[in-house]
Amino acid sequence: MSPALSQQRAAPAVACAARLGGRAGSSSSIASSRRPGSRAAPRRQTLQGRQAALEVACSLNNSAGTAVPKPLKLDERDTLRLALPSKGRMAEDTLQLLKDCQLSVVKPNPRQYVARISQLPDLEVWFQRATDVVRKLITGDVDLGIVGLDMLAEIGNDDPDVVVLHDALDFGQCHLALGVPTGGRFAAINSLEELRSMPWSEQAPLRVVTGYQNIARKYFAEKGFENVVLLSADGALEAAPAMGSADIILDLVSTGVTLRENNLKQIAGGTIMHSQGALVANRRALLERPGLLEICHELLERLEAHLTANAYYSVIANMRGGSAAEVSLRLLQNAELAGLSGPTVSRVYTLGADGKAEPHLYAATICVPKKRLYPAIGGSGVLVQPMTYIFDEEPPRWRHLLDTLGVSADSLDLS
Numbered sequence: 001m002s003p004a005l006s007q008q009r010a011a012p013a014v015a016c017a018a019r020l021g022g023r024a025g026s027s028s029s030i031a032s033s034r035r036p037g038s039r040a041a042p043r044r045q046t047l048q049g050r051q052a053a054l055e056v057a058c059s060l061n062n063s064a065g066t067a068v069p070k071p072l073k074l075d076e077r078d079t080l081r082l083a084l085p086s087k088g089r090m091a092e093d094t095l096q097l098l099k100d101c102q103l104s105v106v107k108p109n110p111r112q113y114v115a116r117i118s119q120l121p122d123l124e125v126w127f128q129r130a131t132d133v134v135r136k137l138i139t140g141d142v143d144l145g146i147v148g149l150d151m152l153a154e155i156g157n158d159d160p161d162v163v164v165l166h167d168a169l170d171f172g173q174c175h176l177a178l179g180v181p182t183g184g185r186f187a188a189i190n191s192l193e194e195l196r197s198m199p200w201s202e203q204a205p206l207r208v209v210t211g212y213q214n215i216a217r218k219y220f221a222e223k224g225f226e227n228v229v230l231l232s233a234d235g236a237l238e239a240a241p242a243m244g245s246a247d248i249i250l251d252l253v254s255t256g257v258t259l260r261e262n263n264l265k266q267i268a269g270g271t272i273m274h275s276q277g278a279l280v281a282n283r284r285a286l287l288e289r290p291g292l293l294e295i296c297h298e299l300l301e302r303l304e305a306h307l308t309a310n311a312y313y314s315v316i317a318n319m320r321g322g323s324a325a326e327v328s329l330r331l332l333q334n335a336e337l338a339g340l341s342g343p344t345v346s347r348v349y350t351l352g353a354d355g356k357a358e359p360h361l362y363a364a365t366i367c368v369p370k371k372r373l374y375p376a377i378g379g380s381g382v383l384v385q386p387m388t389y390i391f392d393e394e395p396p397r398w399r400h401l402l403d404t405l406g407v408s409a410d411s412l413d414l415s
């Protein structure tokens with residue numbers, strides 16, 4: 001951890017508004033809002049204006065930077081709890097994923113914040129905003145949660161009580177990246193190195209607007225930026241550079257359309273992290289709440305079976321050959337056609353034009369990765385079907401969870 005970062009952790013109320021490499025509490029390093037193009041000349045701020053900037057930056061930074069207070073002991077309750085995003089783009093996709101795993105969350109109306117999953121009667125579902133899913137996991141108010149990895153990094157801040165059970169739920173894919181103006185003095189800036197080399201100073205620091213204050217603070221400190229001020233906004237961040245209220249943004253990108261429509265670009269080295277939906281849990285709850293690990297096992301089995309299957313097609317192809325073994329060998333020699341363990345090959349019984357059985361026709365059934373389908377198949381007589389589930393003997397993520405917790409599967413009732 002850099003000295004600047006540890007300073008800020010120790011005294012966030014003062015250091016939050018200071019430049020990243022600066023002395024904590026140095027009010028001269030605080031940027032205030034200003035008109036675009038006014039950077040060349042050092043700006044003069046009134047004491048009152050500076051104080052206002054300090055207060056705004058501190059209150060905004062504190063809301064993201066303050067550690068979530070944790071109880072010493074988990075509260076006593078009979079039920080187990082799963083928190084799901086209550087609104088926004090993650091909400092619908094989360095419910096759809098659970099539905100695809102044959103877990104139907106019954107939520108009679110959008111204003112109801114507690115629900116049940118009939119297949120998991122011991123589990124209560126609580127709907128929360130994405131940030132609160134993480135906060136409530138840390139405090140142990142909920143035991144499990146589904147949330148984006150970006151939120152987990154920002155709010156969870158590497159909290160050791162948060163355990164990631166599944167980090168690739170295959171929805172909500174996006175990445176956190178810098179968005180830099182395409183024109184003006186940034187026209188020739190295409191890399192992080194070039195951005196850092198610009199003449200940022202205490203009087204004219206790089207102003208970055210972001211909803212990810214914790215991540216941004218760590219990132220710029222790690223990358224050696226010295227004069228940076230983090231500003232906060234709740235949405236539509238991409239407007240800030242054109243408005244003149246910030247130089248660049250640090251925000252989520254998925255299709256890149258919002259950046260493009262606002263004359264912003266990504267730069268080399270400016271991707272901070274990749275994100276998608278994840279299943280997370282409270283470590284103490286996993287170890288202490290009876291029945292929770294068993295529910296995790298069931299969730300992981302269902303999720304893995306669905307998500308693995310989602311990446312494959314089931315293909316049945318009619319092939320000619322001297323024998324089933326010869327056809328199998330041909331398929332096994334091509335890694336893309338070998339299936340999960342190997343192809344299933346069986347005789348196809350047809351009547352030829354002469355009324356006799358056709359002796360050399362075989363049907364091969366294989367799993368083909370969706371991405372490889374077109375290069376893999378050729379010819380006719382090929383049936384392609386979606387896969388619903390692929391059950392593995394033991395989901396690797398389950399084994400990993402047990403190893404992380406130091407728990408033996410023998411102590412659990414996984415029937």
Ligand SMILES: Nc1ncnc2c1ncn2[C@@H]1O[C@H](COP(=O)(O)OP(=O)(O)OP(=O)(O)O)[C@@H](O)[C@H]1O
Pocket residue numbers: 087088089090130147148149150151172173174235252253254255275276
């Ligand atoms: N453009 C995007 N593409 C894919 N995933 C995204 C995108 N924006 C956000 N996400 C994911 O969705 C999560 C929730 O985002 P957010 O809190 O912004 O909700 P929202 O769906 O955008 O609703 P709102 O912004 O109106 O509250 C993020 O933490 C991130 O994991």
Ligand SMILES: O=P(O)(O)OC[C@H]1O[C@H](OP(=O)(O)OP(=O)(O)O)[C@H](O)[C@@H]1O
Pocket residue numbers: 234235236237238251252253254255256257258259
């Ligand atoms: O790369 P894209 O596909 O264009 O997506 C990126 C945009 O999506 C999110 O905004 P959202 O739609 O949640 O609006 P918000 O700013 O109001 O949160 C994010 O904050 C970006 O602005």
Ligand SMILES: [Mg+2]
Pocket residue numbers: 235
């Ligand atoms: Mg949003």
